[in-house]
Amino acid sequence: MSETFVASKLSGSDIADPRRMYTELLKKTLTRYTFGxxxxxxxxxxxxxxxxxxxxxxxxxxxxxxxxxxxxxxxxDARANGRDWPPDAETMVGLRRLDNVEHCVLDVLRRGVPGDLIETGVWRGGTVIFMRALLAAYAEHDRTVWVADSFRGLPKPEAHRVEDVEDALWTVPFLAVSLPQVKENFRRYGLLDEQVRFLPGWFEDTLPDAPVERIAVMRLDGDLYDSTSVALRSLYPKLSVGGYVIIDDYHAVRGCQQAVDDFRAEFGITDELVPVDWTCRYWQRTR
Structure with missing residues (x-):
């Protein structure tokens, strides 16, 4: 699959659907794709x-x-494929990964797959803002968007996690965004309401006992081995059959890829790992 992004064009039926016009505009705004x-x-x-x-x-x-x-x-092309770190956008995942979020969320809504939406590792909140926007656009009032993050950057990995130590992502202040700032970003888009719930803290402290009963779409963006592993072990048992797992950093971050591979091997998960762009992968739970 080519990494070159060709901006999607709205068809005649899409132009007649204000929901599609809203979500397309929101994707290009959250990424600042249209601002140059x-x-x-x-x-x-x-x-x-x-x-x-x-x-x-x-x-x-x-x-x-x-x-x-x-x-x-x-x-x-870099912005569409999530290959840069934009200074003022609410998300750095790019247009193609937001297209993937839209595909997964709308598919579970269409098929009635039960459960909430969650992202672990949200940075400035752009992707979870988009999740909440999709629920609003399609008048879905019975699902919650869960926002899980330390809101102070990445944890320092254990010394034996060699790949994570070498990547040194915990030392990057740019990746640390406070809870008040993320809430303010939701508020800017008119999407901070009772259907958004926050899980602040390190994943090992918040995810195992998180009050999430069932999940339809889980998106993991914790970068590191342990952050990815604890998210999978805590949340995957709650994922409905027919729901989706999205791994943001599968190809880009070595520790993340190893955690996913280890988890899938341990639990015999053979569902196809589908590429979204140069790094993101996802699969649909079939059993």
Whole structure:
């Protein structure tokens, strides 16, 4: 499958359906796909002379209500395929992975597969915002969107998880987004209501006893081996037959892929692992 994204065009029937127009617009807004170039805070190399000068100058600029920024070049293919880290979007998963979320959610709604929707590892909340938007657009009032995250970044992996240690994702401040900010992002889109519930904390503390009774779509974006493993072990038993498991980082993060492979092998899961884009994979539970 080619990684080149060709922007989808609405058919005549889609244009007559405001739900499709809404969800297409929302995908391109949450990813900032339609906005092109952006700006980001300028960050020089740490412990460099330039870095020292920038930090000193930044304090002066801040007192005047100014900020030192650099241009973030926009690449349409990278944004569509979730290959960049956009400075101001609510999600970095790209259009193709949001298409996949839409496919899975609408399929379980159409077939009446029982259960809620959950994402583990939400960053700024864009994907769960989109899940809630789908429930709103299709007048689904009996399902909850669960938002599970530490809201302070990734945990430091155990030393024996060599791949995770080498990736060092827990050291990246950009990946840490607070609970108030995620709630505010929901609020901006008019989607913060009683059908959204939050599970703040490390997955090992929140997921095993999470008050989720049944799941129709579970999307895992915890990156690391243990984060992925505990999510699968805690939530998969609650997944309805006919529901979906989406793994955001299967190809991109070595620990994540190993956790998925180990889990599927241990429990004899042979459902086809379907590619979404260069990294994301999903399967539908058949038994």
């Amino acid at each position: 170039e952006a700006w980001q805070p300028y960050e020089p190399r740490p412990r460099s002379l330039r870095g020292t000068l920038v930090r000193q100058g930044r304090r002066v600029l801040h007192r005047r209500g100014l900020e030192l920024v650099s241009k973030f070049s926009f690449d349409a």
